[in-house]
Amino acid sequence: MSSLLRISNDQSNMLAEKAFKMQFELDQEMANTYTERQRRLMYEDILYNLSYLDVAVKFDDEKIFIEYTKWLYKLLCNLSKSSEDPRLQTHHRLKEHFQILAKVSSDTDSADASKRRVTIINKGIETLGKELHQEQAKLYQNNDQYQAIRKEYLNYLIKSDTRAAISLVRDLSKSDITIDDVFQKILQEVMIEVGDLWHQNVMSVDKEHYCTSTTQTALSQFYPIIFEQPRNGCKILTCCVGSELHEMGIRMLSDLFEYHGWDSIYLGAAVPKEAILKSISENKPDFIGLSVTMPQHLELCHDIVLGIQEKFPDLKVAVGGRAFISTNELWKKWNVDISTQNATQLIEWAKENIVLKKGRQ
Numbered sequence: 191m192s193s194l195l196r197i198s199n200d201q202s203n204m205l206a207e208k209a210f211k212m213q214f215e216l217d218q219e220m221a222n223t224y225t226e227r228q229r230r231l232m233y234e235d236i237l238y239n240l241s242y243l244d245v246a247v248k249f250d251d252e253k254i255f256i257e258y259t260k261w262l263y264k265l266l267c268n269l270s271k272s273s274e275d276p277r278l279q280t281h282h283r284l285k286e287h288f289q290i291l292a293k294v295s296s297d298t299d300s301a302d303a304s305k306r307r308v309t310i311i312n313k314g315i316e317t318l319g320k321e322l323h324q325e326q327a328k329l330y331q332n333n334d335q336y337q338a339i340r341k342e343y344l345n346y347l348i349k350s351d352t353r354a355a356i357s358l359v360r361d362l363s364k365s366d367i368t369i370d371d372v373f374q375k376i377l378q379e380v381m382i383e384v385g386d387l388w389h390q391n392v393m394s395v396d397k398e399h400y401c402t403s404t405t406q407t408a409l410s411q412f413y414p415i416i417f418e419q420p421r422n423g424c425k426i427l428t429c430c431v432g433s434e435l436h437e438m439g440i441r442m443l444s445d446l447f448e449y450h451g452w453d454s455i456y457l458g459a460a461v462p463k464e465a466i467l468k469s470i471s472e473n474k475p476d477f478i479g480l481s482v483t484m485p486q487h488l489e490l491c492h493d494i495v496l497g498i499q500e501k502f503p504d505l506k507v508a509v510g511g512r513a514f515i516s517t518n519e520l521w522k523k524w525n526v527d528i529s530t531q532n533a534t535q536l537i538e539w540a541k542e543n544i545v546l547k548k549g550r551q
């Protein structure tokens with residue numbers, strides 16, 4: 191799970207080692223049968239679980255760990271090859287694992303941090319109980335007016351029919367559906383469905399990568415229209431932080447700002463703090479948008495926000511992306527100007543709070 195993500199630190203390595211040892215002490219069958227590879231993967235998985243716990247503890251936001259627990263439970267149920275009821279078996283194994291994490295967490299660093307860690311793990315255990323008794327959610331589906339178009343586009347992707355997929359989107363660019371809707375209510379929704387198919391172990395990694403790259407190509411069909419709109423004199427700079435590779439959302443957001451008259455400077459995935467600050471100095475934007483999908487990058491995002499606020503106190507800052515949606519409105523504690531769940535809402539906010547105000551100066 192952690193292959194494309196850098197996650198470990200000294201503290202989590204120490205906890206992972208203790209949990210790893212305890213897991214084998216408690217399960218002799220596992221100790222006797224696990225291969226070297228299985229042991230390595232298990233160690234990586236423990237680190238991965240701890241990385242979510244770390245962020246939840248750091249920001250005192252239990253929702254981060256609760257959402258992760260739901261996601262992990264579903265992932266493991268779908269991967270289970272057990273002859274027993276996979277839901278019951280996954281519940282049992284994960285609960286046992288979380289109890290081990292609670293045990294190894296209870297005698298480390300400060301008493302306060304240990305207490306918070308154990309409280310959050312217990313919320314995870316509570317969540318597992320609820321998930322077991324809840325009907326497993328079906329594949330994500332939205333029944334709005336674009337359902338048939340999404341289905342057609344996804345079917346082309348599943349069949350690897352690039353030509354038909356791109357041709358469908360090219361036709362959409364000539365239709366009366368707004369670009370905001372094509373991006374967010376069609377392509378974004380299909381990508382969520384693609385993620386769900388991967389999560390349910392129905393779609394392979396190569397296919398998921400293909401869906402992403404084809405959708406990037408589809409987005410580029412709109413560039414002739416996007417870059418021909420009248421300018422409003424405002425500039426936005428956008429990027430992903432840390433080792434965040436999920437850049438399609440912030441790319442869409444930047445393109446939609448450009449379409450709505452802004453000059454956009456999109457720095458892409460995984461941009462280091464110093465590079466962001468340098469680019470702000472050079473480009474002097476009116477607005478900056480930082481995107482985070484994986485919660486592990488929230489801490490760095492906060493650090494970058496603090497750096498921007500210190501060096502450029504007048505610059506308006508927005509944060510957003512999937513990671514923020516899995517928190518209890520964490521952005522409100524950061525003293526940033528705004529966070530929204532999609533690009534259209536941000537563009538409306540920016541019109542009111544930046545474009546119109548600049549025009550009146």
Ligand code: B12
Nearest residue numbers: 191194385435436437438439479481508509510511530532
């Ligand atoms: C494509 C994809 C990838 C691609 C990304 C390629 C790229 N060029 O972007 C690759 C293959 C790299 C990838 C890797 C991984 N992925 Co991935 N990925 C996805 C997928 C399928 C789609 C993402 C996407 O493009 N969505 C569409 C865009 C348009 O939506 P969006 O990003 O949410 O953006 C919108 C809003 O959030 C908002 N927004 C975004 N940024 C900002 C910024 C501001 C300021 C504001 C206001 C708003 C805002 O506006 C956007 C437009 O409306 C998602 C599924 C999902 N549900 O999203 C999984 C998903 C996010 N990935 C997941 C995982 C687990 C991973 C990996 C850890 C897998 C691994 N084994 O390595 C790695 C981690 C990589 C890393 N270091 O970051 C999980 C995360 C689960 C979790 N527990 O958090 C998901 C949810 C899949 C799933 N259903 O399980 N992934």
